[in-house]
Amino acid sequence: MSKSEKNKMKFLKNKVPEFWHHQERVAGEKGQQYIFRNKWILLIQAIFGLTLIPLAISTFFFYENNKTETITDLLLETAVLSRGGAVDVEIFLDQYVSTLRIISSQFPADQFKSKGFLNSVLKNIKKTNVNFSSLNVIGKKGCLVSCCDDDEFLSKCWQINLTEIDWKKDYFINVIVTKSGEPHLVAGLKLKQNNGEVFFLAGIINNISTDLFLKKLKLKDIVDIYIMDKNGILMTSSAYFGKPGFSTSFHKSTKLPLSEVLPNPDKNLKGGQFLFSGISAIGNTDMKLGILLSNHNYEVFMERIRSHILIMVSLSALFVLIAVLILVTWVVNVLYRADKLRQVYLTKASRSSKMASIGQLAAGVAHEINNPLAIINEKAGLLQDLFTFLDEYKDDERLISTVGSIVSAVERAGTITHRLLGFARETDSSVQNINVKDTIQQVLGFIHKEAEYKSINIDVHIHPYLPEIVTDNGKLQQILINLMNNAIAAMDEKGTLTIRIKDNAREDSIELHVQDDGCGISTIHQKKIFEPFFTTKSEIGGTGLGLSLTYGLIRDLHGTLEFDSDAGVGTTFIITLPYQIDEEE
Amino acid sequence: MSDNNIKILLIDDEEEFVSTLAQRLEFRGYKAHAVNDGQSGIDLLDNESFDIVILDLMMHGLNGIETLKLIKNTQPNLPVILLTGHGSTKAGMEGMRLGAADYLMKPLDIKDLIDRISTVLKQ
Numbered sequence: 001m002s003k004s005e006k007n008k009m010k011f012l013k014n015k016v017p018e019f020w021h022h023q024e025r026v027a028g029e030k031g032q033q034y035i036f037r038n039k040w041i042l043l044i045q046a047i048f049g050l051t052l053i054p055l056a057i058s059t060f061f062f063y064e065n066n067k068t069e070t071i072t073d074l075l076l077e078t079a080v081l082s083r084g085g086a087v088d089v090e091i092f093l094d095q096y097v098s099t100l101r102i103i104s105s106q107f108p109a110d111q112f113k114s115k116g117f118l119n120s121v122l123k124n125i126k127k128t129n130v131n132f133s134s135l136n137v138i139g140k141k142g143c144l145v146s147c148c149d150d151d152e153f154l155s156k157c158w159q160i161n162l163t164e165i166d167w168k169k170d171y172f173i174n175v176i177v178t179k180s181g182e183p184h185l186v187a188g189l190k191l192k193q194n195n196g197e198v199f200f201l202a203g204i205i206n207n208i209s210t211d212l213f214l215k216k217l218k219l220k221d222i223v224d225i226y227i228m229d230k231n232g233i234l235m236t237s238s239a240y241f242g243k244p245g246f247s248t249s250f251h252k253s254t255k256l257p258l259s260e261v262l263p264n265p266d267k268n269l270k271g272g273q274f275l276f277s278g279i280s281a282i283g284n285t286d287m288k289l290g291i292l293l294s295n296h297n298y299e300v301f302m303e304r305i306r307s308h309i310l311i312m313v314s315l316s317a318l319f320v321l322i323a324v325l326i327l328v329t330w331v332v333n334v335l336y337r338a339d340k341l342r343q344v345y346l347t348k349a350s351r352s353s354k355m356a357s358i359g360q361l362a363a364g365v366a367h368e369i370n371n372p373l374a375i376i377n378e379k380a381g382l383l384q385d386l387f388t389f390l391d392e393y394k395d396d397e398r399l400i401s402t403v404g405s406i407v408s409a410v411e412r413a414g415t416i417t418h419r420l421l422g423f424a425r426e427t428d429s430s431v432q433n434i435n436v437k438d439t440i441q442q443v444l445g446f447i448h449k450e451a452e453y454k455s456i457n458i459d460v461h462i463h464p465y466l467p468e469i470v471t472d473n474g475k476l477q478q479i480l481i482n483l484m485n486n487a488i489a490a491m492d493e494k495g496t497l498t499i500r501i502k503d504n505a506r507e508d509s510i511e512l513h514v515q516d517d518g519c520g521i522s523t524i525h526q527k528k529i530f531e532p533f534f535t536t537k538s539e540i541g542g543t544g545l546g547l548s549l550t551y552g553l554i555r556d557l558h559g560t561l562e563f564d565s566d567a568g569v570g571t572t573f574i575i576t577l578p579y580q581i582d583e584e585e
Numbered sequence: 586m587s588d589n590n591i592k593i594l595l596i597d598d599e600e601e602f603v604s605t606l607a608q609r610l611e612f613r614g615y616k617a618h619a620v621n622d623g624q625s626g627i628d629l630l631d632n633e634s635f636d637i638v639i640l641d642l643m644m645h646g647l648n649g650i651e652t653l654k655l656i657k658n659t660q661p662n663l664p665v666i667l668l669t670g671h672g673s674t675k676a677g678m679e680g681m682r683l684g685a686a687d688y689l690m691k692p693l694d695i696k697d698l699i700d701r702i703s704t705v706l707k708q
Contacts, residue, residue: 367670370670370691370692371599371602371670371691373691373692374599374602374670374691374692374693375599375601375602375605376692377691377692377693378601378602378605378606378609378692378693379601379605381605381609381695382605382608382609382612385608385609385612389612410692411692411694414691414692418690
């Protein structure tokens with residue numbers, strides 16, 4: 001692995017939260033479990049999932065709102081487009097009426113009834129306007145009065161389609177459909193003879209020219225354009241509704257201009273699944289112009305909206321995910337630390353409770369043993385007195401020595417019971433202002449011979465501005481003697497005993513460190529060292545009471561005792577003592 | 586005062602202990618009288634005079650402190666040395682506050698007891 005890769009791995013390792021690799025056994029589960037990591041994953045999933053729900057709902061409503069607005073806009077656009085188309089058609093038709101108006105102004109009205117005259121006029125008109133296919137004269141009730149040679153076949157059509165001519169108006173524009181289904185536009189101008197008789201001069205306009213004109217109106221997105229009468233019957237062919245004469249969906253009572261969405265289920269027309277329909281009235285006629293627009297613009301617009309939504313939702317989700325990751329990691333880390341702290345406190349409380357129980361038990365046992373010991377002591381003492389004071393035994397050294405051994409053993413047992421009782425005792429305090437530096441010097445005076453014997457170097461580091469503390473000097477001496485004796489015993493020759501005293505002003509306390517570089521305490525023994533009678537020095541006379549007594553003494557001084565030890569490296573005992581003992585406690 | 590004239594009253598509910606201690610003191614020339622409860626000791630003191638009382642603190646019935654108070658009520662100048670089987674010096678100190686001359690912890694060192702008796706009587 002290269003140096004940069006190593007640095008990268010180190011960086012990533014620092015970024016991993018504290019709880020990530022924590023494992024412990026869980027009831028009902030096999031093996032070690034990553035409980036905090038699992039909680040973290042569960043929380044991430046739950047919170048991220050929950051935060052995505054409102055995001056999804058708001059996105060849905062945003063999309064639907066945009067869809068509705070887009071359709072509304074496009075319907076309005078379709079209506080405007082159809083209205084524009086209707087105006088164009090109106091202008092297109094007006095030109096034929098104007099042509100008829102010019103012709104009629106040049107000749108007397110009676111002449112138009114003559115078939116020959118009509119043929120002559122049509123011939124002249126076609127020279128300038130090729131779209132006129134014939135000229136006819138229509139009398140009242142729509143009956144054909146006269147016509148050009150080519151258009152006799154239309155006579156029946158006139159009857160059918162022109163009966164509804166409004167004679168009050170001076171012109172009309174309408175559509176007739178031949179039997180073969182071909183639509184023809186008809187423009188008629190009202191003429192009045194000298195005798196007052198009224199008739200219409202009607203010009204039939206070639207249907208090809210109409211279709212061509214409508215094709216011109218077919219803009220890019222218009223997929224169909226058609227003309228229908230006031231009842232919604234097609235007058236021109238429609239790609240959507242069919243041939244002329246077919247009915248459309250338009251109803252004559254509908255207000256115009258009209259725009260609506262029509263389905264295009266079979267996709268008969270290119271334009272998507274639905275089409276936008278617009279219908280407008282053609283001015284000065286009863287006809288309507290209809291157009292159908294493809295949904296291309298709608299699709300383009302909606303595609304843009306979808307892209308925007310996708311970007312917006314992705315960014316929001318990413319932001320939420322990052323926020324959730326940071327928040328949940330922080331929360332789980334806090335929980336993990338709290339749990340760790342709780343375990344430390346539980347361990348301390350458990351140890352404290354255990355020590356208190358052991359202390360009570362030891363005191364009870366010691367007290368019960370002490371009374372029989374006192375009797376044994378007195379009885380042995382009496383025997384010793386008898387052997388000493390009565391002449392018959394006083395020369396028997398063996399008896400006197402035996403009884404002396406008993407008294408000595410009782411004395412030793414008594415010392416142990418007193419120590420045991422002392423472990424749990426409520427001692428009388430001799431609290432006074434002391435300088436811990438002086439206390440250290442006094443203690444070093446006791447132990448320096450032992451240290452010199454093993455060539456042990458003693459380093460003392462004392463905080464330069466260490467305050468005086470109010471405590472029991474005798475107990476503190478005893479504590480330090482016990483710990484220093486243990487340290488010296490743990491070290492081989494030429495070891496170093498370090499005494500360090502720190503001021504912990506923030507907590508109104510001082511810290512005394514007694515450190516050795518001796519054999520250390522094995523992990524198994526670390527859990528037991530404060531228990532009475534636990535010793536690793538039984539062969540050299542250790543009673544196993546030293547540390548338990550020290551523990552009790554420190555507790556009397558309202559202090560704490562902790563230690564840090566590595567087998568083969570050494571041990572540090574850390575005593576924390578308050579500046580002042582609260583005597584009411 | 587010679588040892589032969591010193592009368593000691595021993596009050597302790599441990600009969601074996603107190604009778605043996607009485608014998609040992611008699612070996613050393615004292616006139617020792619042992620009783621096994623506080624009330625008996627009080628009664629005896631009403632009828633007989635003693636130079637010093639050795640009193641155990643932990644007894645059934647009247648305990649050591651109660652007995653001490655009764656003794657001090659009637660004979661405030663009678664010296665009392667307390668015995669305690671408990672490792673704590675607190676009870677002994679409490680007794681001294683109530684007028685006891687000294688206290689000792691069991692098991693006793695006879696030499697220590699005699700030294701204390703002598704010291705107390707000298708005072």
